Amino acid sequence: MGWREYFLSAIxxxxxxxxxxxxxxxxxxxxxxxxxxxxxxxxxxxxxxxISFATNTNLQHYNxxxxxxxxxNCYPLSSMPGxxxxxxxxxxxxxxxxxxxxxxxxxxxxxxxxxxxxQNLGNFYTxxxxxxxxxxxxxxxxxxxxxxxxxxxxTIGGYQTVTTVEGAAQTxxxxxxxxxxxIMQIGTNGGGYYGANSAYPFQNPNPASDIFQILxxxxxxxxxxxxxxxxxxxxxEARPIIIGAYTLFALDLLLAFIPxxxxxxxxxxxxGGFFSTFWTVITTAVTTGSVNASLAxxxxxxxxxxxIGMLIQSTPGGKGVGLMYMVMYVIITVFIVGxxxxxxxxxxxMKINARDVKIVMITFLVHPVIILVPTVLAYATGAASAxxxxxxSTGFTRIFYxxxxxxxxxxxxxxxxxxxxxxxxxxxxxxxxxGRFAPIGLLLALAGSxxxxxxxxxIGLRTDxxxxxxxxxxxxxxxxxxxxxxxxxxxxxxxxxxxxxxxx
Amino acid sequence: xxSKQTRPASTRFRSNLxxxxxxxxxxxxxxxxxxxxxxxxxxxxxxxFIVAAMAIYPPAFYPVANSSMRIYYLEVSLILLTTVWFxxxxxxxxxxxxxxxxxxxxxxxxxVQSKKIVTEGDVRRIVTTPSTALRKGDLILLEKNDVVPIDxxxxxxxxxxxxxxxxxxxxxxxxxxxxxxxxxSRVISDTLTARVTVNPEDTYISEMIRLVESSKRPRTPNxxxxxxxxxxxxxxxxxxxxxxxxxSITLNLAVDLSILIALYVCLLPTTIGALLPSIGLxxxxxxxxxxxxxxxxxxxxxxxxxxVIILDKTGTIxxxxxxxxxxxxxxxxxxxxxxxxxxxxxxxxxxxxxRSLIRLAYEDGFGPRAPERAVSRYPRARDSCYxxxxxxxxxxxxxxxxxxxxxxxxx
Numbered sequence: 001m002g003w004r005e006y007f008l009s010a011i012x013x014x015x016x017x018x019x020x021x022x023x024x025x026x027x028x029x030x031x032x033x034x035x036x037x038x039x040x041x042x043x044x045x046x047x048x049x050x051i052s053f054a055t056n057t058n059l060q061h062y063n064x065x066x067x068x069x070x071x072x073n074c075y076p077l078s079s080m081p082g083x084x085x086x087x088x089x090x091x092x093x094x095x096x097x098x099x100x101x102x103x104x105x106x107x108x109x110x111x112x113x114x115x116x117x118x119q120n121l122g123n124f125y126t127x128x129x130x131x132x133x134x135x136x137x138x139x140x141x142x143x144x145x146x147x148x149x150x151x152x153x154x155t156i157g158g159y160q161t162v163t164t165v166e167g168a169a170q171t172x173x174x175x176x177x178x179x180x181x182x183i184m185q186i187g188t189n190g191g192g193y194y195g196a197n198s199a200y201p202f203q204n205p206n207p208a209s210d211i212f213q214i215l216x217x218x219x220x221x222x223x224x225x226x227x228x229x230x231x232x233x234x235x236x237e238a239r240p241i242i243i244g245a246y247t248l249f250a251l252d253l254l255l256a257f258i259p260x261x262x263x264x265x266x267x268x269x270x271x272g273g274f275f276s277t278f279w280t281v282i283t284t285a286v287t288t289g290s291v292n293a294s295l296a297x298x299x300x301x302x303x304x305x306x307x308i309g310m311l312i313q314s315t316p317g318g319k320g321v322g323l324m325y326m327v328m329y330v331i332i333t334v335f336i337v338g339x340x341x342x343x344x345x346x347x348x349x350m351k352i353n354a355r356d357v358k359i360v361m362i363t364f365l366v367h368p369v370i371i372l373v374p375t376v377l378a379y380a381t382g383a384a385s386a387x388x389x390x391x392x393s394t395g396f397t398r399i400f401y402x403x404x405x406x407x408x409x410x411x412x413x414x415x416x417x418x419x420x421x422x423x424x425x426x427x428x429x430x431x432x433x434x435g436r437f438a439p440i441g442l443l444l445a446l447a448g449s450x451x452x453x454x455x456x457x458x459i460g461l462r463t464d465x466x467x468x469x470x471x472x473x474x475x476x477x478x479x480x481x482x483x484x485x486x487x488x489x490x491x492x493x494x495x496x497x498x499x500x501x502x503x504x
Numbered sequence: 505x506x507s508k509q510t511r512p513a514s515t516r517f518r519s520n521l522x523x524x525x526x527x528x529x530x531x532x533x534x535x536x537x538x539x540x541x542x543x544x545x546x547x548x549x550x551x552x553f554i555v556a557a558m559a560i561y562p563p564a565f566y567p568v569a570n571s572s573m574r575i576y577y578l579e580v581s582l583i584l585l586t587t588v589w590f591x592x593x594x595x596x597x598x599x600x601x602x603x604x605x606x607x608x609x610x611x612x613x614x615x616v617q618s619k620k621i622v623t624e625g626d627v628r629r630i631v632t633t634p635s636t637a638l639r640k641g642d643l644i645l646l647e648k649n650d651v652v653p654i655d656x657x658x659x660x661x662x663x664x665x666x667x668x669x670x671x672x673x674x675x676x677x678x679x680x681x682x683x684x685x686x687x688x689s690r691v692i693s694d695t696l697t698a699r700v701t702v703n704p705e706d707t708y709i710s711e712m713i714r715l716v717e718s719s720k721r722p723r724t725p726n727x728x729x730x731x732x733x734x735x736x737x738x739x740x741x742x743x744x745x746x747x748x749x750x751x752s753i754t755l756n757l758a759v760d761l762s763i764l765i766a767l768y769v770c771l772l773p774t775t776i777g778a779l780l781p782s783i784g785l786x787x788x789x790x791x792x793x794x795x796x797x798x799x800x801x802x803x804x805x806x807x808x809x810x811x812v813i814i815l816d817k818t819g820t821i822x823x824x825x826x827x828x829x830x831x832x833x834x835x836x837x838x839x840x841x842x843x844x845x846x847x848x849x850x851x852x853x854x855x856x857x858x859r860s861l862i863r864l865a866y867e868d869g870f871g872p873r874a875p876e877r878a879v880s881r882y883p884r885a886r887d888s889c890y891x892x893x894x895x896x897x898x899x900x901x902x903x904x905x906x907x908x909x910x911x912x913x914x915x
Contacts, residue, residue: 335729342808344726354728361736368740372747379754391755483740486748486767490757 001120003448006109007441009124010102014437017098018050021091025049025083034084035158038066041081048425048432053095055436056103056318058184058191058289058411059402059428061420064088065173065194081420085156085175092191093180097140100187100220100319101131106440107224107320110327111231113447114348116455121447136187143182143216150212151205154178177203185216188319190289190411198279198292201270210271210292214282221286221316224323236464237348241326244472245316249285251477252315256281256305277302280412284309287318289411295401296414300496303397307488310408311367311480318409321436324443330463331360331446333475337468338461347463349455356446363442368483370407370434374427375400375487383423387415393498397491402428407435526596533592534585544734544777545591547742551765552584558762567753568761580762584769591778598782601789608792618653619645621697635687636704646685646696654687656698663694675855723784724801730780734773741771827860831868843870 001009024031025046029039041049045061052059066082083092105127112118148154153174160172177193181203184191194200204210225245229238256277271279276293283290284306295303309315314325335352338345345352378384378399379391389395398414405413406428413419419428462468481488533539539546559577562569569577620633621643630645635653638644643659646652652665664676667689676692679685685698723731745768752759784801791798791807798804831842847865850858865871 335733339726339730344805344809345729352729354725354732357729357732358736361732365736365739365743368743372743376747376750376754380750396751396755482771483744486744490751 001123003109003113003121003444006106006121006124007444010106010128010440011437013124013128014054014098014102017095018054021050021053021095022046024087024091028084028087031084031086033086033089033156035156036066036082036084038082038084038087041083042420044422044425045081045420048429050091050095051429051432052406052411053092053189053191054099055409055432056096056099056187056189056287056321057406057409057432057436058096058189059406059413059419059432060191060195060411061415061417061425061428063195063417064092064192065175088180088193089156089176093176093183096180096183096187096189096191097132097136098128100136100183100189101128103188103318103320104131104135104220104224105320106444107323108227108231110324110443110447111228113444113450114327114350115232116349118451120451121444136183139186139219140179140182143186143212144179146212147178147181147209150209152178152181152209153202174202181213182216184290185213185288186220188217188221188286188288190283190287192290195417196291196294198290199294204292207271207275210275210279213290213292214279217282217286217288217290220319221322224320225316225326228323228327232348234348234464239464240469240472241323241330242316243466243469244329244476245314245322245326247469247473248312248315248476249281249309251473252285252305252309253278253281255308256302258301259299281305281309283412284410285315285317287313287322287408287410289405289413291412295412300397300492300499303401304488304492304496306412307401307404307484307492308481310404310410311484312476313367313408314476321409321440324439328360328363328439328443328446329476329479330472331356332364332479333468333472334461334463335360336475337471341461343461346456346461349457350450350453355449359442359446359449363439364479366434366438366442367407370431371400371403371484372487374403374431377427378403378423381423383421383427386421387418387424389415393491393494397495400487400491403431406431409436522597523600526600527593529599530589530593530596533595534588539588539592542591542777542781543731544738544772544774545588547738548584548591548769548772548774548777549588551769552581552588555581555584555762555765565761568749568759568764570760573760573762577762580766584765587769587774587778591774594779594782598785598789602785605789605792616651616653619647619650621645638700638704640700640703642700644698644700646691646698648691648693648695650691652685652687652689652691652698654700654704655702656685656687656700658683658685658696658698660697661695663696664692666690666692722800722802724805726805727780727784727801730776734777734780737773738777741768744771826857828857828864831864831870839868840870843868847871 025041026043027040028034029037040046041062048059048061051057062081062083064083105124108127109121109124112121144154154176155174156176157174160174161169162172164170173194175193180193181198183189190197192198192200192203194203196203198204198210198213204213222242225238225242226235228241229235232238271292277298279292280295280298280302282288287310295306298306312325314322314329316322317325331347331352334347335345335357338352384395384399385391389398402413402415402419402424405411409432415424419425534549536546536549539549555577558565558569559574559581562571562574562577616635617632618635618638620631620638622629622631623643638654644653644656646656646663648663658679658681660681662678662680665679665685666676667686679696684701685691685696745764748759748767749761749764751757752764784804787801787804788798791804798807828846831839831846833839833842843865846861847870850861850865853859853861862871
C-alpha cells in the first residue's frame, strides 16, 4: 500500500470500530451484561469516549464503576454514569487493543518507508491482524492471569454486597478488571476500569502489581526503539533514539524528584511518594495516562515533569507514535545540524528536501495549535469556570493539562468525571482525534516520499554517534519546552513559586 | 565553476560598500510591499506598526495598553524598526557587494582581438575587432596560433585546433567545414574561416555575471527548506503569543501588548530571517574572493556536499603529458614481463603515454635489442584482431601471427 491507502485503511478501520463502540456505549442499558443497570451514556460523552479510546488517549470523563440505579446492590458515589460489563469488555477493551495495534502498525509502516529497497509501506490489514494475534492478545492473556494471581478481580458476576465486621453492608465493585488492566498498560492506553484508575485497590492491589504495571507500560515503547534498528538493518541507528528517549526520561525523573518529598494530599499511601511520583513520570513519558495517585496532590514540579513528558511525546512515547515523533525530531535535528555544518541534510543517506521539512514543521505545529486554542477557548467561553476550576495558576494548570493530555493522547487528567460537560467532551474529542491522526497521516506521508528516494552510501553526518544524540536531546528540549514555556510558567511554575511563598 | 587568476576582488570594492546609495537603498527596502518576500521581517515590521499605533493612541488597545507608557511604546517601536532596518541594510550591502563582484567579473571576459571578415561588394577585407564586438553570423578568419575568440562554425579550410584547455583532450583536433570551434581554443595549423554562432553576451562568463547581479536568483533547495522552518517557527510563536494575549485578557493578567510583542520578536528567528536573503549573495561573493566563480547558490550548496572531486579533465588542469615511471607487476608476473608487454603494446601508440612507455622500457632494459626486427614482424593487427593486451600466437587462430601487437581501440 502507498501511504495514502495505508492511512485511509487505518482511519476507516478506526472509524468503523468507533461507531461500534459508540452504539454499545449509548445503548448499554438495553444490551446484555449490565447487572448494575447502568443507563446509556449521553451522546456527547459517548462520542468523546470512543475517540478517547480509539486514539489511545483514554481520557475518561466518567467513573467506570459508576453508580447503579438498582439498590441494594449499590454503592452511592455520585450521579455519574458508569459502564456495564459489556461496555468495559467490548467497547473499552476492544478499542484499547485496536488503538494500540493501529499505533504499532503505522509506526512500523513509517519505518518501512525509510528502509532501503522497500517497495511500499506494507498492508495495513495484515499488520493490524498480526500485531493483534501475535503480540497483544498473547501478551495480555499472560499478563491478565498474572494480575489475577496478584489479586485483581476478573469476573462478570456483578457487584458483591458483603457484611463488614461492623455488621454494615458494603458493595464490592468487581468486574473484568484484570483483562482490562493488562491491555491498558501494555497498549499504553491508560484508561482504568475504575474512575480512580490504578489508585483504586482492586486495580492495583499491592506494590508487586504496581511494579508489574510499570514494567508493562515501558515494555513495548522501549522495545519499539530496538525494532527500528532491526527494521532499518542498522542497529546503530536506533542508538540515538533509545539513548535520547531515555536521557529525556531521566531528566524528567530528575525534575520530578527535586522536591524532597513526593507525598501530598490525596496520594495513595499504599505506594508512598516515591512510587506515586515514579509512576506519574512514567505514565506521561510513555503517554499511558494511568495514574496510581491523584494528580491534584502532586508537587508542582512533578506536574511540570509530567507536562514535559506529554509535550515531548517520545520519552520514549506512546505505542508507535512515540517512535514516529522521535524520527521526526531526528529529522529536524539532522536538518539543523546539517545546515550549521554547511551540508545538505541527510538521514540514512537520504537527502532531506524542502517538502520533508514542510511536513515535519506542520506536524510540529499541530501540537501547539490543538493545545493552546482550546485552552484559551475554555477560558474565553466560560467553560473553565463551569467545571469550577479557579482562575489562578492551579486552575490554569488543570485546564492546560486536560488539553495537553488529550493532544498527546495521554489520558491522565485533573478533571475526571467533572469534565463531563458538552464543551470539554467535544473539544477534547476533537483535540484527541487531531492529536492522533494528523501527525500519523503527516508522518506516513513523509515515509511515503522516502520510498525509492536515492540513497547515498556515503553518510555525511553520522546519526548514530553520541554527539548527535546530545544535539538531538538538546534540540528536542529547546523546541518543545521553549514552545510551551510561557504556558508552563503560567501553570505549574507559577504554582511552584506561589507555594514556596505561601507554603505547600 | 571555473577558476581564473585575478586580483582579489575584495580589495577593490571594500571602500565603497557603505555609501549613501546603499543606505538609501536599505531605507527603500523598508517598504512593507517589498519586505513581504521575507515573512519574518515582514511580521516584525507589522509589530512595529502596532506598537507605533499604541504609542500614538493607547486607548485603542485597552485593556492591554496603558496611556502612561507611551514613551516606552515609542522606544519599543524604534527598536523594532531598527531590527527591520538591520535586515534591509544587510540586504542592500550584499547586493552592492554582488554588483561589485559582477563588475570585476566583467574584466575576466578576455578581450581577444579577432580578425573579422567584412565583405564590401566583391572585396573581402580583414578588420581587427575585439571579440566582444562580434555578433552572431559574423565571419572570422582564424590563422595559425590564433585564439578562437568565440564559439563558431567552420566554413572553409581544414586545420588542427588545440582544445586541451576546454575539453581536456591533449591531441589536437582536426576541424573541417561544419565542425564547431570553441572560444578559447587555439588554432595550431592552417587557416580556417568560421561563422560566429553566439553573441558575446550569451557566453559563459556573461551568464555568470547576470546570475551574480540578479537579486531574483532562484532559491536553492536548502534555502527553501530553511524558509519553511522559519515560517513554521513563526507560526508556532504566533500561536503562542496570540494564546497568551487571549489568556491575559480572559484571566485579567494585566499583560501589556507591547511586552507580548517584545517577547514575540525575541522568540522569532529574526537573525536567520534577516540574513537569509543576503546569505546566498554573500556566499557567491566570498567564493569569488577565493578566485572561484559560483554559477549559482545551488552550486555553492553542491560544493558543500562534495566529499571527493574526480576530474577527467587532464588537459584543463595538467599539461596532458602523462609519463610512465614504473612497471608494477601483479600476481606472479615479473617486472620484465610487464615491461616487455607494455613495450610491444605501445609500439604503435603515438600518444605521450605510449612514447613514454617505450622510453621507460628501454631505460629499464626491457626493450628488444633490435626493436625494428622484433616488432616489424608483427604488423599492426587488423581491426578484427583487436583485443586488450597481448595474446600468444599459439592460441590465436584467425589473425595468424605468432605474437600480435594489439592495441586498445582508441577512444
